[in-house]
Amino acid sequence: MDHPAIEILDVGRVFTESGKNLVALDGVSFTVGQGEIVGLLGGNGAGKTTLTKILSTLLLPTTGTARVLGADVLRDPTAVRARQSVVLGGDRGLYGQLTARENLRFFGMLDGIAHRSLMARLDSALEEVGLAQAADRRVESFSKGMRQRLHIAIGLISDPRVLLLDEPTVGLDPVEAARLRASVASLRRSGVAVLLTSHYLLDVEELADRVVMLDKGRVTHEMSVADFSASLGYTATVVVRGSGAAPAQERFRPTGAVGVRIEADAGGWQLTLQLPQWSPAVLVGLGEALGQARIEGMEVLPARLEDAFIQLQAQT
Numbered sequence: 464m465d466h467p468a469i470e471i472l473d474v475g476r477v478f479t480e481s482g483k484n485l486v487a488l489d490g491v492s493f494t495v496g497q498g499e500i501v502g503l504l505g506g507n508g509a510g511k512t513t514l515t516k517i518l519s520t521l522l523l524p525t526t527g528t529a530r531v532l533g534a535d536v537l538r539d540p541t542a543v544r545a546r547q548s549v550v551l552g553g554d555r556g557l558y559g560q561l562t563a564r565e566n567l568r569f570f571g572m573l574d575g576i577a578h579r580s581l582m583a584r585l586d587s588a589l590e591e592v593g594l595a596q597a598a599d600r601r602v603e604s605f606s607k608g609m610r611q612r613l614h615i616a617i618g619l620i621s622d623p624r625v626l627l628l629d630e631p632t633v634g635l636d637p638v639e640a641a642r643l644r645a646s647v648a649s650l651r652r653s654g655v656a657v658l659l660t661s662h663y664l665l666d667v668e669e670l671a672d673r674v675v676m677l678d679k680g681r682v683t684h685e686m687s688v689a690d691f692s693a694s695l696g697y698t699a700t701v702v703v704r705g706s707g708a709a710p711a712q713e714r715f716r717p718t719g720a721v722g723v724r725i726e727a728d729a730g731g732w733q734l735t736l737q738l739p740q741w742s743p744a745v746l747v748g749l750g751e752a753l754g755q756a757r758i759e760g761m762e763v764l765p766a767r768l769e770d771a772f773i774q775l776q777a778q779t
């Protein structure tokens with residue numbers, strides 16, 4: 464039978480500390496399909512780590528259940544562990560004196576992978592994360608990004624169908640972060656499902672198909688990345704900088720803008736328009752509205768997941 468990669472069914476988790484109950488998760492339900500990448504979002508303390516721990520069988524749910532490819536975390540934790548990997552990353556857990564290949568072999572052995580299949584998987588796991596050229600270098604000479612990619616290779620060595628990925632690009636420079644995102648994107652092509660927890664919304668925006676947002680232990684939003692960004696009510700922000708007299712705000716009403724802001728400073732003025740759609744007709748309308756205004760520069764920025772996250776969080 465074709466099970467979803469992850470099923471979370473009415474999961475609750477209560478921690479008891481000094482006689483007081485703290486509800487970390489409260490009736491959380493959602494699924495992740497096979498080969499799907501879902502971003503798990505939420506502010507500090509929303510319950511993301513607790514949920515990841517439950518899925519990785521490190522913590523039991525107080526109520527409800529969770530399944531990984533049909534295996535129940537309560538009844539069959541061994542099968543759950545065999546079907547998925549958790550990649551926490553960071554500096555922990557790698558052996559600097561060993562090469563990337565040796566680290567991978569070591570962790571594969573710990574995972575109980577048979578020698579022959581382990582040897583057969585080493586090269587493809589290193590290849591998948593772009594470390595084939597560095598396979599025989601000691602890990603102590605690796606950059607943070609290479610270490611992070613090695614963590615993912617270790618997660619992949621058991622050939623899991625589900626990967627729990629926590630903050631994969633934390634501390635990486637933009638080039639390394641982009642490389643790492645490319646490695647994760649290639650997992651989708653090989654059908655691995657990923658639950659991606661990240662405060663770096665660019666990771667989620669680029670990689671995820673869907674977003675689940677938690678707040679105070681409850682799911683507040685669950686939608687596609689496109690719908691999440693569209694929940695802002697606009698798809699583009701146009702910023703126009705000019706000098707001389709600023710145009711009047713009401714001139715921009717015909718453009719259909721949902722937000723119009725004009726700020727003046729010593730150097731001139733800046734107009735910010737939030738538009739439901741950016742089209743040639745809107746560009747013409749904008750030109751007419753600007754009239755004789757002296758334009759120094761213009762930028763069109765697509766609506767960002769980050770803006771939607773901040774707005775939705777403020778509303779909950």
Ligand SMILES: Nc1ncnc2c1ncn2[C@@H]1O[C@H](COP(=O)(O)OP(=O)(O)OP(=O)(O)O)[C@@H](O)[C@H]1O
Pocket residue numbers: 478479480485486487505506507508509510511512513514
């Ligand atoms: N072992 C524990 N004992 C008591 N309370 C805990 C424990 N683990 C988590 N909590 C509490 O449960 C709530 C959810 O925490 P959790 O770590 O899951 O949030 P998070 O979304 O991962 O946050 P962050 O983004 O800061 O990592 C928080 O209020 C936290 O203080």
